Amino acid sequence: MNRAHVSVQGITKRFGPTVAVDGVSLDVEEGSFTTLLGPSGCGKTTLLRMVAGFHHPDQGDIFLRGIRVTDIPAHRRNTAMVFQEYALFPHMTVGENVGYGLRLRRVSADEATRRVGQVMELVGLAGQQRKFPHHLSGGQQQRVALARALVVEPEVLLLDEPLSNLDAKLRIRVRSEIRQLQQQLGKTTLYVTHDQEEALAISDRIAVMNRGRILQLGTPLQIYHHPVNRFVADFVGLANFLEGEVSAPGQVRMEGVSLTVPDGALPGRRVTVVLRPEAIRLHARPPEGVANVLRGYVTAASFLGTLARYWVDAAGRHWIVDVPSPGEALMTGEVFLEIPRDRIHLLTET
Amino acid sequence: MARILTIPAFRVAPNTTLLSWGGITFLGALLLPWTRSGRDLFTFTTSSTGLALLGSSPLMPAILATAVLVAVAASLPWTNAQRGRVALGLGALGTVLVALRLFGAGQPFSGAAVVAGLGFLAVLGTGLALAGVLRADAFIASSVLWAGAFVIIFILFPLWAVLKASVIVKDQFTLAVVAETLRSPVFFLLNNPATTRNETLIGVQAGLVAAAGAVLFLAVTRRLRQSWVWILYAGLGVGVLTALYLGFGALRNSVLLAIVVGVISTALGFVFALLGERSRLRTRRLLGPFSILPIITPPFVLGLAMIYLFGRRGFVTYQMLGISTNIFFGPLGVAVAQVLAYAPIAYLVLQGVVQSLDAALEEAAETLGASRWHVLRTVIWPLARPGIANAFLLVAIESLADFGNPIIIGGGKPFLATEVFFAIIGRFNPNEAAVYGVVLLAMTLSIFLVQRYWVGRRSYVTVTGKPSGAKARPLPPALDYAASGVFLAWMALIVALYGSVFVGSVTKLWGFDYTFTLEHLRNLSPTGWKVFWTSAKLSAYAAIPSTLLGFLIAYLVTRVEFPGRGGLEFGSMLSFAVPGTVMGIGYILAFNQGPLLLTGTSLIIILAFVFRNMPVGIRSGVAAIHQIDRSLEEASTMLRANSAVTLWRIVMPLVRSALLSGLVFAFVRAMTAVSQVIFLITPQHSLATTQILTYIEYGSQGRGAALASLLTVFMIAVILALYGINRRLGGPTAREVTAA
Numbered sequence A: 001m002n003r004a005h006v007s008v009q010g011i012t013k014r015f016g017p018t019v020a021v022d023g024v025s026l027d028v029e030e031g032s033f034t035t036l037l038g039p040s041g042c043g044k045t046t047l048l049r050m051v052a053g054f055h056h057p058d059q060g061d062i063f064l065r066g067i068r069v070t071d072i073p074a075h076r077r078n079t080a081m082v083f084q085e086y087a088l089f090p091h092m093t094v095g096e097n098v099g100y101g102l103r104l105r106r107v108s109a110d111e112a113t114r115r116v117g118q119v120m121e122l123v124g125l126a127g128q129q130r131k132f133p134h135h136l137s138g139g140q141q142q143r144v145a146l147a148r149a150l151v152v153e154p155e156v157l158l159l160d161e162p163l164s165n166l167d168a169k170l171r172i173r174v175r176s177e178i179r180q181l182q183q184q185l186g187k188t189t190l191y192v193t194h195d196q197e198e199a200l201a202i203s204d205r206i207a208v209m210n211r212g213r214i215l216q217l218g219t220p221l222q223i224y225h226h227p228v229n230r231f232v233a234d235f236v237g238l239a240n241f242l243e244g245e246v247s248a249p250g251q252v253r254m255e256g257v258s259l260t261v262p263d264g265a266l267p268g269r270r271v272t273v274v275l276r277p278e279a280i281r282l283h284a285r286p287p288e289g290v291a292n293v294l295r296g297y298v299t300a301a302s303f304l305g306t307l308a309r310y311w312v313d314a315a316g317r318h319w320i321v322d323v324p325s326p327g328e329a330l331m332t333g334e335v336f337l338e339i340p341r342d343r344i345h346l347l348t349e350t
Numbered sequence B: 001m002a003r004i005l006t007i008p009a010f011r012v013a014p015n016t017t018l019l020s021w022g023g024i025t026f027l028g029a030l031l032l033p034w035t036r037s038g039r040d041l042f043t044f045t046t047s048s049t050g051l052a053l054l055g056s057s058p059l060m061p062a063i064l065a066t067a068v069l070v071a072v073a074a075s076l077p078w079t080n081a082q083r084g085r086v087a088l089g090l091g092a093l094g095t096v097l098v099a100l101r102l103f104g105a106g107q108p109f110s111g112a113a114v115v116a117g118l119g120f121l122a123v124l125g126t127g128l129a130l131a132g133v134l135r136a137d138a139f140i141a142s143s144v145l146w147a148g149a150f151v152i153i154f155i156l157f158p159l160w161a162v163l164k165a166s167v168i169v170k171d172q173f174t175l176a177v178v179a180e181t182l183r184s185p186v187f188f189l190l191n192n193p194a195t196t197r198n199e200t201l202i203g204v205q206a207g208l209v210a211a212a213g214a215v216l217f218l219a220v221t222r223r224l225r226q227s228w229v230w231i232l233y234a235g236l237g238v239g240v241l242t243a244l245y246l247g248f249g250a251l252r253n254s255v256l257l258a259i260v261v262g263v264i265s266t267a268l269g270f271v272f273a274l275l276g277e278r279s280r281l282r283t284r285r286l287l288g289p290f291s292i293l294p295i296i297t298p299p300f301v302l303g304l305a306m307i308y309l310f311g312r313r314g315f316v317t318y319q320m321l322g323i324s325t326n327i328f329f330g331p332l333g334v335a336v337a338q339v340l341a342y343a344p345i346a347y348l349v350l351q352g353v354v355q356s357l358d359a360a361l362e363e364a365a366e367t368l369g370a371s372r373w374h375v376l377r378t379v380i381w382p383l384a385r386p387g388i389a390n391a392f393l394l395v396a397i398e399s400l401a402d403f404g405n406p407i408i409i410g411g412g413k414p415f416l417a418t419e420v421f422f423a424i425i426g427r428f429n430p431n432e433a434a435v436y437g438v439v440l441l442a443m444t445l446s447i448f449l450v451q452r453y454w455v456g457r458r459s460y461v462t463v464t465g466k467p468s469g470a471k472a473r474p475l476p477p478a479l480d481y482a483a484s485g486v487f488l489a490w491m492a493l494i495v496a497l498y499g500s501v502f503v504g505s506v507t508k509l510w511g512f513d514y515t516f517t518l519e520h521l522r523n524l525s526p527t528g529w530k531v532f533w534t535s536a537k538l539s540a541y542a543a544i545p546s547t548l549l550g551f552l553i554a555y556l557v558t559r560v561e562f563p564g565r566g567g568l569e570f571g572s573m574l575s576f577a578v579p580g581t582v583m584g585i586g587y588i589l590a591f592n593q594g595p596l597l598l599t600g601t602s603l604i605i606i607l608a609f610v611f612r613n614m615p616v617g618i619r620s621g622v623a624a625i626h627q628i629d630r631s632l633e634e635a636s637t638m639l640r641a642n643s644a645v646t647l648w649r650i651v652m653p654l655v656r657s658a659l660l661s662g663l664v665f666a667f668v669r670a671m672t673a674v675s676q677v678i679f680l681i682t683p684q685h686s687l688a689t690t691q692i693l694t695y696i697e698y699g700s701q702g703r704g705a706a707l708a709s710l711l712t713v714f715m716i717a718v719i720l721a722l723y724g725i726n727r728r729l730g731g732p733t734a735r736e737v738t739a740a
């Protein structure tokens, strides 16, 4: 039997001619924070809503702790969702909002008040129960929504782009709060976002989606450093892509240049070399005794505080190179790119 | 993992919903009477309870056993899917058995039939939900079935009865009545034998001339090739209109009236809408009350006022101008009264159109170098065209369906809606009435379909265009003053008309003796007061179910996906298109005998009100529910609320002001309704509106005026109270909902 807490197996959902989710399988482990990441319209929300029970899959099944829940309506699944627009009931106070689920579970009034108080403290809004949602700021409303979902002690917490209505700074703060809370409670969480940085920062595991399919499932580090295809590499972080052919074991030749790469691909295969901008080192003078050095010219440079980003022309292509903690001056003119062999990721074309 | 899971698929606890319905059905079927002997709904015939019939009717044990089995199925430790499939079967079986019992006995239904019928439908609904056939919970599934059953019984079945009565006479299929009616000069006479000319020929000639004119015009403007169909339209249109104009009969009168009233009302409505949106003058503030008037005006008031001001001894015509004329008795008078009544409807439709005419579009066109006239022709007119067509068609439906004005100032000329009435009340021929009804229905229904599926769809595209920030530009002053002048003249006329009715209620004998008297008001007692309270009471009873059912259907069709959703929506909106008189004969034809006997009771009047006014509730419900973000309901669902709880705790509080308005308008519409209930009233259940008619036609106009005034004042008071309450309670809710 499947040990996963939430298990989605071969799920397909169509809306008329659009296939929103196309044969997706996914296991979410107990207590883990799993993120569905993908461009807008790729089916993340639809998948999440099927787990919540708001949509019924056309094919496939959903299991909670190995029990099939595909046909169980949303209000009888033990999942709780935080909506993008928070969906706080405008005609109820914050306390009534948070206590709503408890009331429906026939929790006694005293007990409900106590638990609402507890969870409000947990999300850092102690004593705000009497206010109405529209008296609160966006970030506070967001936390009320979280409190309302948590107070009923759901088996699984579902969040659909919960931070997209917050401004950039607040977004970063609230996301770390959500992560802390999740770890503190050990709550199995399924999170949806289209923001790759957010996904990398917050998740135990990320499922990268496109066009209704999951392309890759892995830890943030795996996704970032070992993307399975060009889409994932491109969507998560920045990357330089170079196409070439394996000429000999550990050697890729492409137009104008040949690189020493990690072993693995068979000679004769066409491959794509993926190079993260920060994987490349930049030198003003040719470095001694290292492989994979290219001569190039800086065409543009931009100072981003913690790093400097250079656009370099070398070997007949444009390269993006990030240099951490730049000093007082940026490099110009002739430069030398050093590409460490072990930082190269190869995609074998299929 | 020692946590105890409550996953319902494996729950073995009894299903309480199913258990309750099984119990209710069983008890109702056992203890309440199935049939009654007379019309009275609340007689308790002990001899027809399930208990008494158990031995004599073979169906009775089957029905009771089915109900018991439902309760058993609810209690057995089955999975939901198993239980659902069994409930589904039992519910369907029970419904069929109840229907068999009802129609087999052939006697008027009573309590047990209602309880058992609704009970088994609820079981069926619960079964559909549990078995997963409908992706909805038991409450929603049962609501869908109930709403569907109501729509079928109280809207579709009466219409079917009308259709049937038009071709089936004494259980025989015959087209004789149809042929007879359609050939009768009262219906339509083209070639009048009394005149020497040949009207058909003139019609054909006129059509040919028009077609030739169209050819010439298109040739000159060099559009002959793309626009050749217009030649056909012009020829046919002019030919038919000429023939109609020369002809006689109800068809001619009604159609011409509808066209004329539609054109004039739409034009006025457009002017008023421009005024409302773009005038710089204060007069525009009067548009609010003006648009409410037709809703709160009891029927006959305008007609009576026309008689008072412009009749043979009319105050304006006789007293002021010294002429005694009958000119306003007939189509002209009816047309004036209808324009007065329906221009506000056109105004309300066109208000949205004028609002959507984005000033930025006009500005954009002008910066591209277009002249004002060019802007009007190439930008404004194409955008406004669907809305204008919409307004015209809606007014045309109202005009065709209107009963009150033709009967009071029609001067004895036949109209389709009144002929339905006279065929029954005067000529005692329900089949002829049915034929008139079918003709009328065919016309209004086709207009309704054109409006809804052709024009309605087009106008959507433009109306949903997001308005830009550009401010609507004011009307040119000359136009502003001219339009405001028209509007002021209009309002003056309205004030004079209503005023004459108020004055008439305290005037001894209008036209002859203008001394002040309270005699008419005193004479309202006892009959006038009695019918007034009957009206108020029945309207109030009807307002609640019509609003609740309307909102429930609105919720179902906007938020739930189920097979037959389109059908439910269409069926329930249908009564917008069905003229009141047609629904009225439908009700007497459908509910006058057999198991569904209802005529002669106050319930049938209430039902007529409910299903007549339900579409209003549906419309405002749909509008209000669209304002609520769907995720609010989902949030509630996810926190373990079923649909009933979500509806009650989340949706209802958020739409309460719309709900209250719906309630009040349903009440007001019922208070002022006449055509759909005129056949249904009995001496015990006479209504204020029909009493006004009786007073005017057979008694004293003064007393009619008194009752009409009373009703008008009451309506105004009700509407003002609504605005007062809504201002206090509606404000924050509406704001919060949109802010959330």
Ligand SMILES: Nc1ncnc2c1ncn2[C@@H]1O[C@H](COP(=O)(O)OP(=O)(O)O)[C@@H](O)[C@H]1O
Binding pocket: A015, A018, A019, A020, A038, A039, A040, A041, A042, A043, A044, A045, A046, A047
């Ligand atoms: N209720 C719906 N009806 C029709 N199409 C839908 C519905 N919900 C989503 N879709 C379509 O399914 C696809 C996936 O949508 P969604 O799951 O919302 O994407 P995401 O959340 O990744 O942005 C989109 O093409 C969207 O237009």
Ligand SMILES: [Mg+2]
Binding pocket: A041, A044, A045, A046, A161
């Ligand atoms: Mg989404």
